[in-house]
Amino acid sequence: MKMKKKDFLPVIQINKEWCKGCGICVEFCPSQVLILNRQCVEVANLEACTACKLCEIRCPDFAIEVSKVTEKIELEDN
Ligand code: SF4
Ligand code: SF4
Secondary structure, eight states, X not given: OOOOSSSEEEEEEEOTTTOOOOOHHHHXXXXXXXXXXXXXXXXXXXXXXXXXXXXXXXXXXXXXXXXXXXXXXXXXXX
């Protein structure tokens, strides 16, 4: 897996059952990662996500969760 600039990949999980499409997360995201589509939030620009978790913290319905995937590449000579 190639990673550029960041040393992690953000993972945004949206629970569509719980999302009521209020748009709070869209408004609070400082990087314009999220958009509303048919009353449900969607990821429009994952590349721009810094995994700051503001969307997760602000969502009143616990419908969005952000985590980081990091990959360590270690070469060992045995
Ligand atoms: S804040 Fe939560 S409920 Fe509102 S649009 Fe975002 S994910 Fe959906
Ligand atoms: S973690 Fe931060 S940058 Fe990523 S979508 Fe949520 S608010 Fe936007």
